[in-house]
Amino acid sequence: MKKIATIIIVSLTFLVAIVLGVAHGKTQTASANQRTTIVFWHSMGGKPAAALKQLVAQYNASQDKYTVVPEYQGAYTESLPKYLNVANSSAAPAIVQAQEIATSTMLSTQSTIPMSQLLSNQTTDQIEDNIARYYTVNQQLQAMPFNTSTPVLYYNKGLVEQLGLTPLPEDPSYSDVLQLAKAITAKTGGKTKGMTIDAYGWLFEELTANQNQLLANHDNGRAPGEYATKINIDTPAAKRLMQLMTQAIQDKSFVNYGSGDIAEANQQTAFLAGKLGLFMQSSASTGDLQANAKFKLGVSYLPHADGIPRNGLALGGAALWANKHQPANVKQGVADFLKFMASAGSQAQWRLATGYLAVNKNAKNLPQITSAVAKDPNLGVATQQLATSQKNPVTAGPLVPIMPIARTNMETAMQAIANGAPIDQSLKVAQDATNQALAAYNAANHLKK
Structure with a gap:
């Protein structure tokens, strides 16, 4: 009886294990x-997380061969180290989302499959050219662009009209911005401060890129057979940008919210409360601002320096990378899922749910997008800004492994200048510190020129 009981227990245990394995989608057997x-490791929170889960659920329901399991791994700065620890092991996820400035780091792991090899040309050719270029290295699309944005300028158009001022043009200059900020401050008696510039490295990069300034040598680290050996922070473009800020401070139309997530939240809160006239931030905020503003919202391109034609911007956001250390059936599933995610329909849905740009060039022509933009033209500003950006190494974006350090140094310089430090000295200190870090990285990784 004891032997029979043992057989029954073992059999039941095995049966439960099979049932649980099927229920959780973890068992990968030959069963049809x-x-x-x-x-799928991701870093989306809030509304984007909900929108992502919805897309994944739709994909899982659309076919019966694969189950995509989205797993939140924290912010980009938390998720990337986790991936690097397992990148070339069996513990690696099949897909990982990584920030755009992690492109060089992701490539250095040699753990991923280029999208140009994983997906058909029919899929990759649908990606917007000015979006695909950021993730195209060695003439191959390395990752699938996903949550993509550019910075834009937001302003209180309702207040501007109420005060009898002229709204900003679609493509404003620094003088346009300064004049409007000064007028808002004066006409409201200082109750509404004219403008702010967040001490944010990404904004620094984009505002100097808009002046056709390379951030790194060797074509932003993208020249064939080359890599970045010098970072350009102390430049004429950066000085013009800092002079924009210091002139606004001198005009008493500037308010300093500092840097980081708290600064971003505080400036948006002040703007919605009518205490701030204009600010610059990600285009992904357009939908939320439109929904929460109790005034007419204005959106324009990021401003360009006077006398210098607008060059355009590189993109921000993140992309989806496919890990190569996966069984063949998993790789097939990754390809199928990413094809779904890159489709015009999925990207239109993602665009409307989150505010991020649609990476599929056909999405903007779908009825749900055209009707949304017709109802609210502000939604189309960022798409048009990126589409009309010049195609050159500057707008391709920097391929630099120490971008987080570079951004921190830029932000330190911006804060110092906002607090009265000399522009030239602050930018030079930031550039020297960044180049020391870059030289140390290159030496540690046996990169020599």
Whole structure:
């Protein structure tokens, strides 16, 4: 009886294990009724997280071969180290989302499959050219662009009209911005401060890129057979940008919210409360601002320096990378899922749900997008800004492994200048510190020129 009981217990245990394995999508056997699990590490929170989960659920329901399991791994700065620890092991996820400035780091792991090899030309050719260029290295699309944005300028158009002022043009200059900020401050008796510039490295990069300034040598680190050996922070373009800020401070139309997430939140809160006239931030905020503003919202391109034609911008955001250390059936599932995510329909849905740009060039022509833009033209500003950017190494974006350090140094310089430090000295200190870090990285990784 004891032996029979043991057999029954073992059999039941085995049966439960099978049932649980199927229920959680973890078992990858030859059974025709079972799905292959695709583990997807991401860093989306809030509304984007909900929108992502909805897309994944739609994909899982659309077919019966694969189950994509989205797993939140924290912010980009938390998720990337986790991936680097397992990148070339069996513990690696099939897909990982990584910030745009992590492109060089992701490539250095040699753990991923280029999208140009994983996906058909029919899929990759649908990606917007000025978006695909950022992730195109060695003439191959290395990752699937996903949550993509550019910075834009937001302003209280309702207040501007109420005060009898002229709204900003679509493509404003620094003088346009300064004049409007000064007038808002004066006409409201200082109750509404004219403008702010967040001490944010990404904004620094984009506002200097808009003046056709390379951030790194060797074509932003993208020249064939080359890599970045010098970072350009102490430049004429950066000085013009800092003079924009210091002139606004001198005009008493500037308010300093500092740097980081708190600064971003505070400036948006002040703007919605009518205490701030204009600011610059990600285009992904357009939908939320439109929904919460109790006034007519104005959106324009990021401003360009006077006398210098607008060059355009590189993109921000993140992309989806495919890990190469996966079984063949998982790789097939990754390709199928990414094809779904890159489709015009999925990208239109993502665009409307989150405010991020649609990476599929056909999405903007779908009825749901055209009707949304017709109803609210502000939604189309960022798309048009990126589409009309010049195609050159500057707008391709920097391929630099120490971009987080560079951004921190830029932000330190911006804060110092806002607090009265000399422009030239602050930019030089930031550039020297960044180049020391870059030289140390290159030496540690046996990169020599």
